Amino acid sequence: MPEGHLLHRAARDHAAGLTGPLEASSPQGRFTAGAEAVDGLRLVHVEAYGKHLFHHVEGGAVVHVHLGMRGVLIEHPPPAPPPRPQVRLRLGGERLVVDLIAPQRCELLDEAGRDALVAGLGPDPLRDDADPELAWERLQATGRPLAAALLDQSVVAGPGNVFRAEVLHACHLDPFLPARELDRPAFDRLWQTLGDMMRQAVEDGRIITVAPPSGVARTDLPQDEARVVYKQQRCRHCGGAVAAAELDGRTLHWCTACQGAGDGAVSPGGGRATS
DNA sequence: ACTGTATGACAAG
DNA sequence: TTGTCCTACAGTT
Numbered sequence: 001m002p003e004g005h006l007l008h009r010a011a012r013d014h015a016a017g018l019t020g021p022l023e024a025s026s027p028q029g030r031f032t033a034g035a036e037a038v039d040g041l042r043l044v045h046v047e048a049y050g051k052h053l054f055h056h057v058e059g060g061a062v063v064h065v066h067l068g069m070r071g072v073l074i075e076h077p078p079p080a081p082p083p084r085p086q087v088r089l090r091l092g093g094e095r096l097v098v099d100l101i102a103p104q105r106c107e108l109l110d111e112a113g114r115d116a117l118v119a120g121l122g123p124d125p126l127r128d129d130a131d132p133e134l135a136w137e138r139l140q141a142t143g144r145p146l147a148a149a150l151l152d153q154s155v156v157a158g159p160g161n162v163f164r165a166e167v168l169h170a171c172h173l174d175p176f177l178p179a180r181e182l183d184r185p186a187f188d189r190l191w192q193t194l195g196d197m198m199r200q201a202v203e204d205g206r207i208i209t210v211a212p213p214s215g216v217a218r219t220d221l222p223q224d225e226a227r228v229v230y231k232q233q234r235c236r237h238c239g240g241a242v243a244a245a246e247l248d249g250r251t252l253h254w255c256t257a258c259q260g261a262g263d264g265a266v267s268p269g270g271g272r273a274t275s
Numbered sequence: 276a277c278t279g280t281a282t283g284a285c286a287a288g
Numbered sequence: 289t290t291g292t293c294c295t296a297c298a299g300t301t
Contacts (some may be wrong), residue, residue: 088294104293104294
């Protein structure tokens with residue numbers, strides 16, 4: 001779940017609900033000093049940047065959270081139940097209590113530390129200040145396959161394995177096309193489609209890339225029916241076979257009919273080198 | 276009650 | 289490339 005859309009969703013919710021003096025604690029004990037440093041202070045700004053979440057607190061402290069693969073953010077309407085013992089950080093406000101569990105990173109920074117971290121990230125399609133030119137330049141500079149570049153957070157910040165598979169399919173792009181060979185019109189479509197897809201996911205709170213049957217609400221779609229190619233056997237767009245291969249240790253899914261034929265780039269054996 | 280797998284990113288070898 | 293980190297859920301025993 002933790003691709004960029006969830007962090008933007010969290011930032012929005014936290015800004016709305018964590019009003020008033022923060023009640024901060026670390027029931028698990030691994031962020032006690034950080035929690036004490038912000039306890040009783042007010043949030044001045046909450047922002048997401050790619051898969052990173054920043055809580056800016058009055059006085060200049062910044063709580064930086066990265067969920068990694070397993071981290072979870074849970075929202076409780078107050079009054080919240082007692083925190084589970086593994087809660088790294090609980091932040092309570094007037095209208096919301098948030099529990100952070102198993103994050104890959106949870107640390108106290110200052111504004112300079114936040115800036116330094118963000119400087120290593122590519123543009124985030126969900127941010128108003130995103131500069132697609134930077135993503136274009138970095139794509140041009142890599143010799144890697146397009147699918148690998150899309151997971152590189154210094155190229156584009158926010159997309160994970162689900163968005164990668166779905167946006168490449170939506171744009172009918174060959175995942176193994178060397179990134180630098182993508183032409184500018186194709187890049188523009190890719191950027192636009194990715195942004196649209198991610199914005200929709202922020203609204204849905206999930207990644208849903210198929211149109212639901214008439215009469216069915218988007219969010220009523222079961223998880224495994226909500227994607228066109230990711231973890232699918234057959235393409236929900238054309239019914240063709242979906243292939244899966246490991247790339248940099250992540251499973252890549254793509255439709256052998258919709259994608260890959262573009263430049264005649266699909267190899268004759270049907271398969272592609274795995275690494 | 277286990278087991279396998281997953282949306283991520285890092286360090287180490 | 290591999291292993292690891294504080295999880296969660298679906299599937300199997």
